[in-house]
Amino acid sequence: MYAKVGRGRNSSGVPITDRQGRAIGRIVGREYHKIVARQDQMLRSPPGFGFDAWAMEQLVLPRVDTVVVTCKFDGRVYTADVASFRRYAMTIDRGAGPQYVLPLGYWVEPGRPAPAPERAPLVVPSPVPDPPAPVTGPVQGRLL
Secondary structure (H helix, E strand, C coil), X not given: CECCCCCCCCCCCXXXXXXXXXXXXXXXXXXXXXXXXXXHHCEECCEEEEEEHHHHHHHHHHHCCXXXXXXXCCCCEEXXXXXXXXXXXXXXXXXXXXXXXXXXXXXXXXXXXXXXXCCCCCCCCCCCCCCCCCCCCCCCCCCC
16 A cells, blocks of 8 residues: 655655555655665575565556665665566565565676576577598408
C-alpha cells in the first residue's frame, strides 16, 4: 500500500508498505529505492536481495523503470532495470510469504560492468580439414 508521505529523513518520494503496513521502500520518480541497513538483510542463498512479491507486482513494477538498493553496511548502491528484474528474479517462500530474489550477478554497481545479456552461443563453422599428407617411403603392413 502507499503510505502517507513522511517527514524528515528519507522523506522524498512515495513510501511503499507491505500488507502489514511496514515501510519497505520508496518510489522516487521512475525508480524504486530500498535501503538495506544490516548485512543479515541480504540473502545468502542465493546471494541477493529479497522483495515482497505482492508489493512488487501490485505497487512497484508497473510504475518504475529501475530498482535501486542502497546498502548502508558497505556503502554500495546496486541498480537493476525492471526488464532484467522480471526476467531473472526467482520466487522463494521462506516463511514470510512469497518473495522475489534477484541474485547479485544481475545487479549493476558503479565501477562494475553490466551483466552481459544471455545470447545464443555463436556457431562457428568448422574449417575444412586439410587433406591427409601423402604417404612416402615403405608402408608397414597389417599388424597381427
